[in-house]
Amino acid sequence: MPARSRRLAAGLVLAFAATACRRSHAGSGSPDAAATDGGRAEARDASAAMALDAAPPDDAIPAPSSDELTTRARHLLEAIANDNPDLAADILFPRDGWLATRDAADPGKDWERRVASPFRRAVHAWWRRYGDELQRAQFASLELGRALVQATPRRHGWKKPLWTVHDSRLTFVVDGHTRTLSIREMTAWRGAWYVTRLR
Numbered sequence: 106m107p108a109r110s111r112r113l114a115a116g117l118v119l120a121f122a123a124t125a126c127r128r129s130h131a132g133s134g135s136p137d138a139a140a141t142d143g144g145r146a147e148a149r150d151a152s153a154a155m156a157l158d159a160a161p162p163d164d165a166i167p168a169p170s171s172d173e174l175t176t177r178a179r180h181l182l183e184a185i186a187n188d189n190p191d192l193a194a195d196i197l198f199p200r201d202g203w204l205a206t207r208d209a210a211d212p213g214k215d216w217e218r219r220v221a222s223p224f225r226r227a228v229h230a231w232w233r234r235y236g237d238e239l240q241r242a243q244f245a246s247l248e249l250g251r252a253l254v255q256a257t258p259r260r261h262g263w264k265k266p267l268w269t270v271h272d273s274r275l276t277f278v279v280d281g282h283t284r285t286l287s288i289r290e291m292t293a294w295r296g297a298w299y300v301t302r303l304r
Contacts, residue, residue: 161296163206163265169249174298178247181300182277185286186239188232190225197224198292198299206294208264220301227303231286238279245276245283249291249298256292268293269301 167174177196184193200216209215232239250272256263273288290302 163202163295164255164267165293165296166253166268167293167296167298170247174247178275179244181247181275182239182242182244184228185231186236186242188229188236190228193228193300196300197221198294198301202294202299206263206265206267208258208260208262224300224303230304235284235286238284239277242277242279242284245278246274247288248274248276250274270298 177193181193181196184190190197198216198220200213200221203216203220204212207215250270252272253268253270255266255268258264258266269290269292271290273291275286275288277284277286288300288302289304290300291298292301293299
């Protein structure tokens with residue numbers, strides 16, 4: 106049996122055992138009540154382990170489109186229209202993902218320097234250029250770029266072979282006219298696409 110299946114089976118056994126323990130001691134004021142608390146803790150641990158097992162691997166290739174990605178792309182358009190990058194925090198490559206996948210002396214500072222700060226500057230620059238018309242914009246689509254590339258793990262780079270795509274297109278309509286913004290780089294992590302370089 107594969108390791109993942111063994112962990113899942115063990116988690117189910119622990120959860121079942123904890124449930125049985127709770128039922129057998131329900132309403133009891135006996136000293137065995139402490140065992141029930143222990144069973145609950147074991148069940149929580151088992152549930153956490155199963156959730157971790159269910160998460161996609163770091164280097165999973167996400168679908169090129171999904172309702173979830175569309176929602177986050179809408180947030181990006183709103184962020185630019187309002188000069189507020191915090192509105193699109195869910196499409197920015199996560200800091201914890203960066204910490205887990207980048208080879209850097211201080212991954213937290215590296216994320217701020219390479220991802221977060223450039224993202225904020227890019228949102229502001231696009232707002233200065235398109236802000237007025239984006240106030241009237243209607244989101245149309247986010248189309249991923251055509252060239253999907255798997256990054257090679259290397260020193261001072263990715264520690265894992267994550268997938269990246271360049272020149273994705275954020276399309277919107279203003280006063281009947283279609284406009285597009287090109288997203289320089291998006292990177293996949295745990296089954297979702299995130300912006301690593303906006304411009």
